[in-house]
Amino acid sequence: MRITVDPARCVGAGQCVLTAPDLFDQDDDGLVTVLDPAAGAPAVAAREAAALCPSGAISVAAD
Amino acid sequence: MSTGADARTTAPQCPVAFPLRRPGRPFPPPEYATYRGGTGLVRSELPSGPVWLVTRHEDVRAVLTDPRISADPSKPGFPKAGRTGGAPSQYEVPGWFVAMDPPEHGRFRKTLIPEFTVRKVRELRPVIQQIVDERIDAMLAAGTSADLIESFALPVPSLVISSLLGVPKADRDFFEGRTRVLVRLSSTDEERDKAAQALLRYLGRLIQIKQRRPGDDLISRLIAAGTLSRQELSGVSMLLLIAGHETTANNIGLGVVQLLTNPQWIGDDRIVEELLRYYSVADLVAFRVAVEDVEIGGQLIRAGEGIVPLIAAANHDDTAFAAPSEFDPERSARSHVAFGYGVHQCLGQNLVREEMDIAYRTLFARIPSLTLAVPVAELPLKYDGVLFGLHELPVTWK
Ligand code: HEM
Numbered sequence: 311m312r313i314t315v316d317p318a319r320c321v322g323a324g325q326c327v328l329t330a331p332d333l334f335d336q337d338d339d340g341l342v343t344v345l346d347p348a349a350g351a352p353a354v355a356a357r358e359a360a361a362l363c364p365s366g367a368i369s370v371a372a373d
Numbered sequence: 374m375s376t377g378a379d380a381r382t383t384a385p386q387c388p389v390a391f392p393l394r395r396p397g398r399p400f401p402p403p404e405y406a407t408y409r410g411g412t413g414l415v416r417s418e419l420p421s422g423p424v425w426l427v428t429r430h431e432d433v434r435a436v437l438t439d440p441r442i443s444a445d446p447s448k449p450g451f452p453k454a455g456r457t458g459g460a461p462s463q464y465e466v467p468g469w470f471v472a473m474d475p476p477e478h479g480r481f482r483k484t485l486i487p488e489f490t491v492r493k494v495r496e497l498r499p500v501i502q503q504i505v506d507e508r509i510d511a512m513l514a515a516g517t518s519a520d521l522i523e524s525f526a527l528p529v530p531s532l533v534i535s536s537l538l539g540v541p542k543a544d545r546d547f548f549e550g551r552t553r554v555l556v557r558l559s560s561t562d563e564e565r566d567k568a569a570q571a572l573l574r575y576l577g578r579l580i581q582i583k584q585r586r587p588g589d590d591l592i593s594r595l596i597a598a599g600t601l602s603r604q605e606l607s608g609v610s611m612l613l614l615i616a617g618h619e620t621t622a623n624n625i626g627l628g629v630v631q632l633l634t635n636p637q638w639i640g641d642d643r644i645v646e647e648l649l650r651y652y653s654v655a656d657l658v659a660f661r662v663a664v665e666d667v668e669i670g671g672q673l674i675r676a677g678e679g680i681v682p683l684i685a686a687a688n689h690d691d692t693a694f695a696a697p698s699e700f701d702p703e704r705s706a707r708s709h710v711a712f713g714y715g716v717h718q719c720l721g722q723n724l725v726r727e728e729m730d731i732a733y734r735t736l737f738a739r740i741p742s743l744t745l746a747v748p749v750a751e752l753p754l755k756y757d758g759v760l761f762g763l764h765e766l767p768v769t770w771k
């Protein structure tokens with residue numbers, strides 16, 4: 311699973327952090343960062359975060 | 374507004390009245406389901422001209438994320454439904470970024486985001502807890518009955534925001550009193566304008582003071598960031614206050630009724646998301662206009678046509694939520710659009726989640742004997758406002 315985020319699109323709503331706190335965080339500017347892209351986190355949580363993100367800032371691709 | 378809407382139902386060129394009348398229960402109007410199951414989008418008529426009402430979850434999300442659709446009320450064809458709650462006219466308030474499009478919108482939003490991250494809002498828990506506790510202390514000290522809207526649901530969010538902004542404790546009553554005028558049904562438009570102007574003037578003075586003597590608060594940090602002018606700062610502060618006041622208060626009130634009638638959910642934090650979805654208090658808030666031709670849900674919307682995404686209709690779409698008219702905190706409700714969607718999705722949403730959770734927990738822990746003073750069916754519901762909620766919530770305790 312590969313997670314890519316686009317902080318330029320992020321509107322800081324924090325849906326990703328609420329959904330998958332092991333995968334996503336908000337940096338000092340409140341914008342999305344991926345905590346550990348390589349970690350074997352459940353793909354379903356990543357996909358849910360991508361679906362909930364209001365600004366389309368998260369994409370998840372299968373390896 | 375409702376008599377005008379009734380008159381319009383009979384006009385042949387406008388098949389659907391707006392806003393639709395809610396039935397005697399706190400659910401979306403039954404017509405929403407009819408439109409969702411039909412063409413999804415239906416034509417309606419507002420004082421400003423014809424609009425498209427959008428009812429499907431998928432289509433509402435599409436409207437709120439399409440760059441060809443604008444949130445700027447100065448664009449030709451933008452829907453105007455008459456009085457918009459306590460909001461001053463957007464044109465007159467610099468920094469009113471809910472009514473701006475990217476990229477201008479982004480300059481404001483980006484400046485504010487660090488103040489409302491999940492982490493930052495969690496740090497506010499003790500502040501919210503103290504405000505909630507003080508309101509309950511005051512209620513308990515005053516007797517064994519109260520209007521929970523007046524003495525709890527309205528003051529809590531206003532006090533939370535004023536504390537966040539850095540309004541000194543001594544001024545909180547002034548601040549709360551003026552915000553109260555903005556949401557009170559019996560206020561005249563004149564009184565509302567006066568209160569809004571008084572608040573803007575007050576915020577302007579507060580910002581001047583904080584420019585000289587910064588504190589540990591949102592306004593001081595925004596001044597330090599240096600990206601907004603003083604007028605923009607007042608506008609932004611006012612927006613935070615207005616956007617987060619009655620919305621949150623109505624959710625607190627409706628949630629208390631839901632918990633009093635379904636006490637098995639007291640103490641369960643899953644209720645918050647489901648309450649947001651179920652009541653969708655901001656049903657009529659996210660107005661838009663197409664600035665280019667755009668197709669939504671198979672319907673061509675022409676440039677200059679107004680669009681009203683109905684948030685409650687989307688949140689009761691059975692293709693997105695099974696058995697949507699059941700209140701079921703065990704469902705996964707997070708994909709609701711109670712906070713909108715796209716770049717304008719509610720900036721204060723994580724603050725709301727904390728406020729609602731702390732409000733319910735504390736209220737029922739400290740006043741376990743809380744009961745309704747009137748039957749549920751007699752509670753006065755706001756069928757007539759932009760936001761859905763309760764006018765009054767009479768309660769008693771032992
Ligand atoms: C239950 C309570 C609330 C509900 C249901 C709610 C709902 C909404 C909705 C639907 C929007 C989108 C409007 C649009 O797209 O045109 C919005 C935007 C906004 N809300 Fe909330 N809101 C709530 C509480 C709050 C609170 C507590 C605050 C602030 C502290 C707040 C601040 C804002 C701001 C600043 C915006 C504009 C964001 C932007 O344009 O980027 N809201 N809210």
Ligand code: SF4
Pocket residue numbers: 315319320321322323324325326327334336340341342362363364365366367368
């Ligand atoms: S959900 Fe999307 S917009 Fe919100 S913080 Fe995460 S990436 Fe940003």
